[in-house]
Structure formats: C-alpha cells, structure tokens
Amino acid sequence: MSTDLQKGPDTTGAAPVHALEVRGLVKHYPGVKALDGVDFHVKQHEVLGLAGENGAGKSTLLKALVGLVKPDGGDIYVRGEKVRLRSVVEAAGHGIGMVFQEQSLVPNLTAAENIVLGSEAAGVRGGLYRWKTMRALAQEQLDKIGSDINPLARTDTLTFAERQMVEIAKVLRIEQRSQHAPVIILDEPTSVLESKEIETLFAQVRRLKEFASVVFVSHRLDEVLDVCDRVTVLRGGQSVGDVATAGAVPGDLHRMMIGSTGSDDHYHDGASERGGKPLEPMLSIRGLSGATFNGVDLDVHAGEIVGIVGVHGSGREDVCRALFGAEPVSGGEVTLDGVKLALTSTRTAVAAGIGYVPAERKIEGMVGPMSVADNMTLTKQKSRCSGPLVVPRKQATLVDGWIERLSIRTPNRGTAIQRLSGGNQQKVVLARWLVAGDIKLLLLDHPTRGLDIGARSEVYRLMRELANSGVATVLLADSLEEAIGMSDRIVVMSDGRATKEVHCPSGGKPTPLDLVKEMV
Structure with a gap:
C-alpha cells in the first residue's frame, strides 16, 4: 500500500x-x-x-x-x-470507513458478498467462494446491528432500508481490515x-464509541x-x-x-389560503390493487395535499409508483379530472398531467451527467423546442427564469446536475414539473430525504405554491411530523390497505402518536 x-x-x-x-x-x-x-x-x-x-x-x-x-x-x-x-x-x-448517503452496494451480489467485498480473507480459497464461511462473516456483522436480513439474499431484492443496514454492516468490517482503532x-x-x-x-453507534471514533x-x-x-x-x-x-x-x-x-413553523401551513375545496375530487381512486396493496380508495381535491403514512411494507410507496405507471396494477379504477386513466406506463401518466418526484433522486429522478437545463426540461421537450429542433435561446430564457425564481445555486444552467448539492438537485427535479405547466397531480415520495432545514423549507414553500395554484398533491413524507405539518388530510395504510383517514386542519392537527396508533 x-x-x-x-x-x-x-x-x-x-x-x-x-x-x-x-x-x-x-x-x-x-x-x-x-x-x-x-x-x-x-x-x-x-x-x-x-x-x-x-x-x-x-x-x-x-x-x-x-x-x-x-x-x-x-x-x-x-x-x-x-x-x-x-x-x-x-x-x-x-x-477510515464510510457508509455513503447514496448507496454503494453491487445490486446483483448477495448481501454477504457486499459485506465482505474487498476483505474476503477466509471467505475465499483457491479463487472460489467458501459460502458457509462467507455467510458466517457477514452474519457476524449483521448480528451487531440486530438485523434479520438473510446474508444470501440478492441485494437488489432488498428494500432501501434493508440495503442501508447492509451498508452499515459492510463498513463495520473495517474492524478486521485495519490494525488501528x-x-x-x-x-x-x-x-x-x-x-x-x-x-x-444509535445503540450500535454508542457501542462503536467504546473502541472507535x-x-x-x-x-x-x-x-x-x-x-x-x-x-x-x-x-x-x-x-x-x-x-x-x-x-x-x-x-x-x-x-x-x-x-x-430556525423557525418551528417551517412547514408554512397554508391550507387556509386555498379556501373551500371543490365538490368533485381531482384524483379519485377506487379499489386499486397490486402486488403489495389491495382495494385502496383515495380522493384528492385540486389544491389539496394528502399525506399517506404507514410502516415499512404498508404498500404506500407502491401505490404512489402505480399512480405514475411505474408499478403494475391488477384491478381498480383511477380517474383524474373526470377522465378514467389506464396508467400502463410513465409516458401515459405524464401525458395525463401526473408528475412524480421519486425517493431515490439520483437513481430515478435525474440524469447526473446531463446539465441543469436539460434535466429541468426533460419531460417537456416542447418547452425548449421549435418544431423538432431545440432552440437554445428559448431553453436558456425558460431555465434561467426558474433558476432565479427558485434560488437554485448553480454556476450556470450548463452545469451537470450531479455537481449540485442535494437540495439544489431536488429543486431542479421539482422545477421539471413547474416548467411543464400542465400538471394536475403531483406525487412526492420522500421529497425532503437527505435535505437540511433550509432546503426542506424551500421544498415546502414550492409544495404550497403548487397547491395554491390548484395542483393536487400526494405526499409520502420523511417523518410523521412532516406529514402532519404539510398535509390537509392524512390517509393511514396498513398491510396494503387504506385503513384510516385523519383530517389536519390548522390549529387542530393530530399528534404523531395519534397516527402511530392507527399504523400498527
């Protein structure tokens, strides 16, 4: 070395x-x-x-x-x-070892292979894996963090949270790789x-402190x-x-x-600004079913933010993806602005006026090497084109306007989006739907994940602006406090079903404990 x-x-x-x-x-x-x-x-x-x-x-x-x-x-x-x-x-x-915010696991390897990758030691003999030993080495690390993940499970079959636990188990192998604390x-x-x-x-972090920094x-x-x-x-x-x-x-x-x-009211509850909701919902779901959810009913009115909460495996993320045509459904009806939809692909969803901000921003929400300008206009090519051709001046005027309005910190519109901070990347992803201008329904899957207080406040402000303009919003929040602070109503999901609806009026919002009682 x-x-x-x-x-x-x-x-x-x-x-x-x-x-x-x-x-x-x-x-x-x-x-x-x-x-x-x-x-x-x-x-x-x-x-x-x-x-x-x-x-x-x-x-x-x-x-x-x-x-x-x-x-x-x-x-x-x-x-x-x-x-x-x-x-x-x-x-x-x-x-020195690190658990990265943006996961670094190899998806087509098992959890055990990822955990010992680069430090296989006794797990390999003659260039071949000794699977029993590999499993034992990985299980030792998983036991430290109290995880019941199967070491032989393929990583791409694990949930995001499970992959995060594998990341933590992997970095703990540094104990065997170094002679130093x-x-x-x-x-x-x-x-x-x-x-x-x-x-x-947290218990593991406190244990690590005994022999590490x-x-x-x-x-x-x-x-x-x-x-x-x-x-x-x-x-x-x-x-x-x-x-x-x-x-x-x-x-x-x-x-x-x-x-x-800092302000405790950074959620900027603006429900009263939108006045009374219309009689007919913008989004109406009846009996929606898929692999992980069954018989889901949901209404969202124009200008309304509806949060969906539930424990891990409740099915809420898959419902959100299904509404964007990214997850197959086996039954039910979806009506948007009075029109029944057959959401067979993301293309049809966008054409119907549905926008989606995914939880895994860097994997599904943006194209890292592409510029801020290209990412911002990705789903609405007509906004920067004249006929079949891109008009640079037209794109520049449009994009620069939104960069200024949203206070996006970037050297210029041509900067690769991957060079921006997480908060500014998220503003660009949200701006994509603002540029579109014809969004009726916005699906937000953990839109503030990984963002600090200042960036979160900016995202909340944008959400309120969109709601006040009449966009119907479905929110999968990063925390119960966020769901309560931002939502007009909250739907609780449990075991793939919508089991409870809770209203969140200004001055009368539920507590996290009220929701937890319904979630478990």
Missing part, C-alpha cells in the same frame, strides 16, 4: 492526539469553492456530528476523508500522522430507517444532538464553530448553519 506519512506538529508534549484531524482543507470545482480552509478534528472515542446546509461542503469533505476527492490544499492527519488518502483502500488501511463515517444513515431501526443504529452526519438535527458528543458546523465551505451537545437545542445549530434563527 502506497501512503505518504509525516509526523504532525501536534503530537508532542501534552497535546492530545486526535483520531482524525483536518487543517485548512481546500477544494475547488469549476465555478464553485466547495471547501474554503476547513478545520475540524475528531477525538479518540468520540461521536462527532457534522452539520451544515446542503452545499455547505459536507459531502466534499467526507469524500476527501475516504480518498474519493483529492484536496487542492490543506492537510489530513490520522492519529497524529499526516497522510495522503488517494483511494478508499488507502483510507481503509488507516482505519477505526474512524467510522456515517453519512445520513437514518434517512430511510424506521424508528425501531434508528434506535438499533465516529463522524455522524444527518440533516435531522435532533438526531445529531441525541447521539453525538460534539457538533462541528460548516457554512459556505468553512467551519464556523463547534457546539457541545449537552444542553444544546436544534435552534443553536440552525443559527450557525444559516446565520439566523
């Missing part, structure tokens, strides 16, 4: 030797200074939180720490030794986990304060300070993140 080591200046005398330290880290991209002299450190046996708005530099910093990004300046020290981390393998050799980086590890799975993860990144500030000892806040590519979590509240972090006080 090729690694450059140099003794750090803080390892003499009584100065503590940190598990991981960054000094003056700088990273430039075309038109963007992602890191602007970042300083931070992780103490031995500490859980350090890393907070900041989307675009603050968190992702770039983490990628530098695992050898995926080469900094333009600054130094990284591991246990007092200056290192150059030029690959994930080199980082692992120093005991590990540094484990968890990037948004709870974004799709249920409350019981989150509790299991942990960097924990989450846009859910209450989680950061719950599981971390200390929090470092980034803003604009710079580290702006540390906060001890004892006695701190989310507002303390929010002020540092955006330079102002």
Whole structure:
C-alpha cells in the first residue's frame, strides 16, 4: 500500500492526539469553492456530528476523508500522522470507513458478498467462494446491528432500508481490515430507517464509541444532538464553530448553519389560503390493487395535499409508483379530472398531467451527467423546442427564469446536475414539473430525504405554491411530523390497505402518536 506519512506538529508534549484531524482543507470545482480552509478534528472515542446546509461542503469533505476527492490544499492527519488518502483502500488501511448517503452496494451480489467485498480473507480459497464461511462473516456483522436480513439474499431484492443496514454492516468490517482503532463515517444513515431501526443504529453507534471514533452526519438535527458528543458546523465551505451537545437545542445549530434563527413553523401551513375545496375530487381512486396493496380508495381535491403514512411494507410507496405507471396494477379504477386513466406506463401518466418526484433522486429522478437545463426540461421537450429542433435561446430564457425564481445555486444552467448539492438537485427535479405547466397531480415520495432545514423549507414553500395554484398533491413524507405539518388530510395504510383517514386542519392537527396508533 502506497501512503505518504509525516509526523504532525501536534503530537508532542501534552497535546492530545486526535483520531482524525483536518487543517485548512481546500477544494475547488469549476465555478464553485466547495471547501474554503476547513478545520475540524475528531477525538479518540468520540461521536462527532457534522452539520451544515446542503452545499455547505459536507459531502466534499467526507469524500476527501475516504480518498474519493483529492484536496487542492490543506492537510489530513490520522492519529497524529499526516497522510495522503488517494483511494478508499488507502483510507481503509488507516482505519477510515464510510457508509455513503447514496448507496454503494453491487445490486446483483448477495448481501454477504457486499459485506465482505474487498476483505474476503477466509471467505475465499483457491479463487472460489467458501459460502458457509462467507455467510458466517457477514452474519457476524449483521448480528451487531440486530438485523434479520438473510446474508444470501440478492441485494437488489432488498428494500432501501434493508440495503442501508447492509451498508452499515459492510463498513463495520473495517474492524478486521485495519490494525488501528477505526474512524467510522456515517453519512445520513437514518434517512430511510424506521424508528425501531434508528434506535438499533444509535445503540450500535454508542457501542462503536467504546473502541472507535465516529463522524455522524444527518440533516435531522435532533438526531445529531441525541447521539453525538460534539457538533462541528460548516457554512459556505468553512467551519464556523463547534457546539457541545449537552444542553444544546436544534435552534443553536440552525443559527450557525444559516446565520439566523430556525423557525418551528417551517412547514408554512397554508391550507387556509386555498379556501373551500371543490365538490368533485381531482384524483379519485377506487379499489386499486397490486402486488403489495389491495382495494385502496383515495380522493384528492385540486389544491389539496394528502399525506399517506404507514410502516415499512404498508404498500404506500407502491401505490404512489402505480399512480405514475411505474408499478403494475391488477384491478381498480383511477380517474383524474373526470377522465378514467389506464396508467400502463410513465409516458401515459405524464401525458395525463401526473408528475412524480421519486425517493431515490439520483437513481430515478435525474440524469447526473446531463446539465441543469436539460434535466429541468426533460419531460417537456416542447418547452425548449421549435418544431423538432431545440432552440437554445428559448431553453436558456425558460431555465434561467426558474433558476432565479427558485434560488437554485448553480454556476450556470450548463452545469451537470450531479455537481449540485442535494437540495439544489431536488429543486431542479421539482422545477421539471413547474416548467411543464400542465400538471394536475403531483406525487412526492420522500421529497425532503437527505435535505437540511433550509432546503426542506424551500421544498415546502414550492409544495404550497403548487397547491395554491390548484395542483393536487400526494405526499409520502420523511417523518410523521412532516406529514402532519404539510398535509390537509392524512390517509393511514396498513398491510396494503387504506385503513384510516385523519383530517389536519390548522390549529387542530393530530399528534404523531395519534397516527402511530392507527399504523400498527
């Protein structure tokens, strides 16, 4: 393994030797200074939180720490030794491992193969897998996090939440790969986990602290304060300070993140602005059935936001995908604006006036190498064309208008969307349906997943604007609090059926406990 080591200046005398330290880290991209002299450190046996708005530099910093990004300046020290981390393998050799927000598993391999990938050791003999040993090695890691996932299950058959647990089990193998006390980086590890799975993860993080150091990144500030000892806040590519979590509240972090006080009413409940709802619903579903749901009835009126909540496996995600023609149905009727639909494909859904923002934004919601402009106009080619030809000036005028209106932070319209922060990517995905201009129904599957408070507030504002313009919206929220805060009504699903409807009037909204009682 090729690694450059140099003794750090803080390892003499009584100065503590940190598990991981960054000094003056700088990273430039075309038109963007992602890191602007970042300083931070992780103490031995500490859980350090890393907070900041989307675009603050968190992702770039983490990628530098695992050898995926080469900094333009600054130094990284591991246990007092200056290192150059030029690959994930080199980082692992120093005991640094990461659970990525955007999953890095190989879909056509088993969970066991993914967990031991790159560190098979006794699991391989003579170039052949020893499946019994492989399973045992993987099961050891899965047991640590209390997961009942079958190690021999193909990864592409697992749910998003199950794949996230496999990611966590995989990074725990760093204990066997390094001779040093590990540094484990968890990037948004709870974004799709249920409350019981989150509790299991937090217990594991606290166990890791006994023999390792942990960097924990989450846009859910209450989680950061719950599981971390200390929090470092980034803003604009710079580290702006540390906060001890004892006695701190989310507002303390929010002020540092955006330079102002966070507001508890960031959901911006605007139901009263839309007045009384029309007699006939914009969307009417009767007896909709599919592989994971059965006999679902649902009405959504123009200008109304209806949340669907349910535990993992309730079928709500598949209902949403079925309404967009991305999931087959076996029975039932769907009527939109008085017209019965046969949603046999996503193309027919879009033609009928249905928009969809998927949960896995980078996989299904955008084309990473394509520009902001091309992604924004992807589903409505006529908006940028004259006849069969693209008119650059027409596209530029349209796209620049929406970039300005939505405050999308991008060097220019021609920048590849994959270079934007998560919050700005989501604005572009939402803008795609605003550009279309003829959307009647908008399906939002976890639209704020992985976004910080500021970006979430922007998404909520856009949702309200669309509702106030008459768009009917179905929301699969990131949390029960979000569903309650944003919805006019909430439909509870359990075991593939819609079992309860709860109204959410201003001043009379249900509590999360009210919904949980109906979900289980």
